[in-house]
Amino acid sequence: MRSFGKFYYFFELLETVLKIKALKGFKDILPDEVILWKYIEDAARDIFQRFNFSEIRLPILEKTDLFARSIGEATDIVEKEMYTFVDKQVTMRPEATASLIRAYIEHGLYVHKPVQRLFTIGPMFRHERPQKGRLRQFHQMDIEVLGSENPLVDAELMGMAAMLFTELNISVSLELNSLGCPQCRPPYRARLLSFIESRLDALCEDCRRRSTTNPLRILDCKKDHCRQQVEDAPSVLAHLCPDCDAHFQAVQNGLQHLDVDYSLNKFMVRGLDYYCRTTFEFVTSDLGAQSAVCAGGRYDGLIEKLGGPGKAGIGFAMGIERLVLLLQQQEKSAADPDLDLFVIGLGEEGGKLGYGLVHEMRKGRCRVTMDHEGRSLKSQMKQANKAGSRYVLIIGDNELASGKGILKNMATQQQQDVELDSSVLAERVSAS
Numbered sequence: 001m002r003s004f005g006k007f008y009y010f011f012e013l014l015e016t017v018l019k020i021k022a023l024k025g026f027k028d029i030l031p032d033e034v035i036l037w038k039y040i041e042d043a044a045r046d047i048f049q050r051f052n053f054s055e056i057r058l059p060i061l062e063k064t065d066l067f068a069r070s071i072g073e074a075t076d077i078v079e080k081e082m083y084t085f086v087d088k089q090v091t092m093r094p095e096a097t098a099s100l101i102r103a104y105i106e107h108g109l110y111v112h113k114p115v116q117r118l119f120t121i122g123p124m125f126r127h128e129r130p131q132k133g134r135l136r137q138f139h140q141m142d143i144e145v146l147g148s149e150n151p152l153v154d155a156e157l158m159g160m161a162a163m164l165f166t167e168l169n170i171s172v173s174l175e176l177n178s179l180g181c182p183q184c185r186p187p188y189r190a191r192l193l194s195f196i197e198s199r200l201d202a203l204c205e206d207c208r209r210r211s212t213t214n215p216l217r218i219l220d221c222k223k224d225h226c227r228q229q230v231e232d233a234p235s236v237l238a239h240l241c242p243d244c245d246a247h248f249q250a251v252q253n254g255l256q257h258l259d260v261d262y263s264l265n266k267f268m269v270r271g272l273d274y275y276c277r278t279t280f281e282f283v284t285s286d287l288g289a290q291s292a293v294c295a296g297g298r299y300d301g302l303i304e305k306l307g308g309p310g311k312a313g314i315g316f317a318m319g320i321e322r323l324v325l326l327l328q329q330q331e332k333s334a335a336d337p338d339l340d341l342f343v344i345g346l347g348e349e350g351g352k353l354g355y356g357l358v359h360e361m362r363k364g365r366c367r368v369t370m371d372h373e374g375r376s377l378k379s380q381m382k383q384a385n386k387a388g389s390r391y392v393l394i395i396g397d398n399e400l401a402s403g404k405g406i407l408k409n410m411a412t413q414q415q416q417d418v419e420l421d422s423s424v425l426a427e428r429v430s431a432s
């Protein structure tokens with residue numbers, strides 16, 4: 001018996017090992033959580049519509065070159081995080097801006113509408129170390145305005161994101177910076193490099209590498225000892241050319257006009273190469289190291305670089321997982337709409353009549369269900385209660401004979417006879 005026990009234990013262990021589980025960093029979103037996701041997405045869609053944005057849906061797989069050319073070869077995303085099928089030269093999108101611009105160019109969306117306002121919602125893929133608020137498949141709501149370099153658009157977009165956070169009751173702060181343009185960034189880059197040169201030995205390995213590939217990224221390093229080293233680094237804001245300076249001032253005036261609070265952060269440079277001028281992040285202190293819930297900026301040269309017209313662009317992406325976490329931390333819960341009716345059809349005939357009735361009522365837009373397993377009346381009443389149904393309809397032998405069922409209001413416990421007709425029933429259960 002003892003040895004059988006051991007054998008059994010081994011068998012169970014083997015079974016656990018062999019069970020197929022989701023990949024690391026890929027997460028199932030279970031029904032209870034989906035309610036919160038829908039709550040966020042519905043609020044976002046509502047606001048995007050108010051701001052006159054149209055939805056676009058894009059493929060998940062794109063040519064690798066699209067991301068290398070737009071995001072930049074020397075970025076963390078392209079260097080380390082992309083899911084690329086090497087044999088096919090394709091990559092699962094790590095972000096949406098590049099794909100959206102590819103579609104904008106491919107379909108000539110600029111021809112009839114000089115300024116396009118588009119949004120898309122969906123999964124993105126980055127091979128990074130999974131932790132709270134950081135997954136390998138995560139989801140973004142991505143918004144882009146293509147065809148305008150007007151600073152009022154920058155402020156309008158940040159105002160829209162701020163409005164969404166307010167409506168979701170999530171408290172965040174907006175940090176703002178400007179990265180200048182191809183005229184003023186190179187001299188700033190040179191200034192920064194000469195500042196960093198004497199401090200190179202004190203920087204982390206990543207930052208030493210960045211000093212040759214992408215020195216501005218050193219300002220953005222999250223490691224404490226690197227942060228200390230760059231604390232007094234020259235500020236990009238002090239090196240803007242007159243045009244960029246005026247643009248940045250106008251963005252700030254716009255934010256003030258719309259009553260959107262912000263603070264300047266000269267260290268914010270963003271991990272993608274395509275940004276110029278305005279960059280911004282909405283951050284929270286409630287998610288540990290994963291502080292950014294929304295990030296974006298202007299990318300005026302990118303459309304042309306990808307083979308399109310010389311049009312400007314600006315956009316931002318919000319990470320949905322981090323919004324869900326914030327709402328869960330506030331113990332925010334959202335509920336599915338109540339079930340209108342739970343039909344209990346007793347016996348073969350009662351079940352059959354109920355089966356058709358449920359289908360007809362669903363056509364009439366009611367939220368109705370029934371049990372098909374022939375359980376007892378008591379057990380089905382329990383089920384109806386658990387499902388939070390507002391009404392229960394009982395069809396037993398007597399009801400079949402009289403052609404009238406018993407309709408019970410679950411809140412008042414009152415019962416009444418009701419004709420077994422889908423439209424009469426629909427009217428009754430949706431009346432309250």
Ligand code: ATP
Binds near residue numbers: 128134137140293
């Ligand atoms: P982080 O600094 O957190 O790595 P990022 O700068 O790489 O963010 P972006 O590429 O700007 O992020 O993406 C915009 C938003 O998407 C982020 O602010 C965040 O909310 C979300 N996001 C990015 N990467 C992930 C991830 N791996 N898991 C979950 N959400 C993510």
Ligand code: MG
Binds near residue numbers: 271
């Ligand atoms: Mg990242």
